[in-house]
Amino acid sequence: MGRSTFVIKQRAFLKLYMIHEAEKGRLYGLQILENLQDYFKDLGYRPTKSEVYKSLHELLKDGYLTREPIIKEGTEMQTLYIYRIGDKEKVKAYKDTIKADLDRSIALLKRALKDNYSQKRG
Amino acid sequence: MGRSTFVIKQRAFLKLYMIHEAEKGRLYGLQILENLQDYFKDLGYRPTKSEVYKSLHELLKDGYLTREPIIKEGTEMQTLYIYRIGDKEKVKAYKDTIKADLDRSIALLKRALKDNYSQKRG
DNA sequence: AGATGAACATTGTGTTCATTA
DNA sequence: TAATGAACACAATGTTCATCT
Numbered sequence: 001m002g003r004s005t006f007v008i009k010q011r012a013f014l015k016l017y018m019i020h021e022a023e024k025g026r027l028y029g030l031q032i033l034e035n036l037q038d039y040f041k042d043l044g045y046r047p048t049k050s051e052v053y054k055s056l057h058e059l060l061k062d063g064y065l066t067r068e069p070i071i072k073e074g075t076e077m078q079t080l081y082i083y084r085i086g087d088k089e090k091v092k093a094y095k096d097t098i099k100a101d102l103d104r105s106i107a108l109l110k111r112a113l114k115d116n117y118s119q120k121r122g
Numbered sequence: 123m124g125r126s127t128f129v130i131k132q133r134a135f136l137k138l139y140m141i142h143e144a145e146k147g148r149l150y151g152l153q154i155l156e157n158l159q160d161y162f163k164d165l166g167y168r169p170t171k172s173e174v175y176k177s178l179h180e181l182l183k184d185g186y187l188t189r190e191p192i193i194k195e196g197t198e199m200q201t202l203y204i205y206r207i208g209d210k211e212k213v214k215a216y217k218d219t220i221k222a223d224l225d226r227s228i229a230l231l232k233r234a235l236k237d238n239y240s241q242k243r244g
Numbered sequence: 245a246g247a248t249g250a251a252c253a254t255t256g257t258g259t260t261c262a263t264t265a
Numbered sequence: 266t267a268a269t270g271a272a273c274a275c276a277a278t279g280t281t282c283a284t285c286t
Contacts, residue, residue, distance in 0.1 A: 006132040006167055006257090008231070009277070013128070016238045030247060043230050045128055048279055053249065079247055079285060099239055106231050108165050109130070109224055116138045117221055128278090131256070152268060170258055175270065201264060201268055251282070261272070 007105035012098050014047060014055040015064075019091060022065050022083040029056060029081065056083060064091050129227035134220050136169060136177040137186075141213060144187050144205040151178060151203065178205060186213050 014036075021032050033052045040046065059065040060083075067081040085091055136158075143154050155174045162168065181187040182205075189203040207213055 006135070007129055007227075010128040011277075013231075013234055016234055020238055028247080040230070043226055043233070045230060050249090050279065051277095054278090057249085079249095081248080095238065099235070102231055102235055104165055105129075106228060106235075108162070108167060109135075109228050109231070111165070112135055112138055113221070113224055113228075116142055116217065133256075150268080172258065172270090173256095176257090179270085201270095203269080245286105247285090249282105249284080251280100253280075254278085256277075257275085259272100259274075261270105263270075264268090265266105 005101075007108060008098070008101045010047075010051060011055055011058075012101060014051055015059055016095070016098055018052070018055050018059055018083070019064065019085070019095065022059075022085050025082060025084045027082070028070065029053060059083075063087055064094060127223075129230060130220070130223045132169070132173060133177055133180070134223060136173055137181055138217065138220055140174070140177050140181055140205065141186065141207070141217065144181075144207050147204060147206045149204070150192065151175060154178075181205075185209055186216060 017036060018032065021027055021035075027035065029052065030049075033047065033049055036052070037046050056065065056067075060067060063086050065083050066086045067083045069078045070080050070082050071078050139158060140154065143149055143157075149157065151174065152171075155169065155171055158174070159168050178187070178189075182189060185208050187205050188208045189205045191200045192202050192204050193200050
């Protein structure tokens, strides 16, 4: 993997949610974005368009996801894609590695809490 | 504060530990670095020289810390600084804001764990 | 106008070089 | 050589612009 890592990258974090959406297979890019912006609002996190698209593109390129264009009723435009899971085994393995990074990151941050904010005794 | 933030920045994380060391007031820059590299080894995190120095410099500049040159016995060189707490009240307030960011970050990562790795029921 | 995508700009961070004693 | 510090390079991310229907 990459060099010495601090905590998990935003990109990896988002990819997890992209996969999540792909498993449902209902929403297209911008909808996913808006959903997430709303969902994380309470935690002061607002993902950007480019991060969501880049996450999706990388997942496509690496074969984790596939997509298909959808015809929107009422119009003839079709620049709109629904994402689905590609290689299920591959996705599972990928999620495992991200989980490890998430666990590690949480441990790191919790350690900082403990070291710097808990009452010292003795 | 800054725009939409994902999780806490490495710099802020390190500053917490710099303050921690300054409270003890025993170690100089490189020692702190090596201590932290060792301390976080188990979590795959290896802070770099530049991040540690930049953290210390910013804390100095902003008045959170002070420092004094130390004469190392046996030699006449004194390019070596021990850091101490500057404005205690200011430091306390600063630590409070970092704690909020740590808490927020942990909540964010935990939410990802829950959303993507817990068994679905119903 | 709505959606996707690329280009560009900035920031965060790591690596290398410089200085001092 | 040990320590500090600055310069430089690169990677991660945010903002703006382009395209297509």
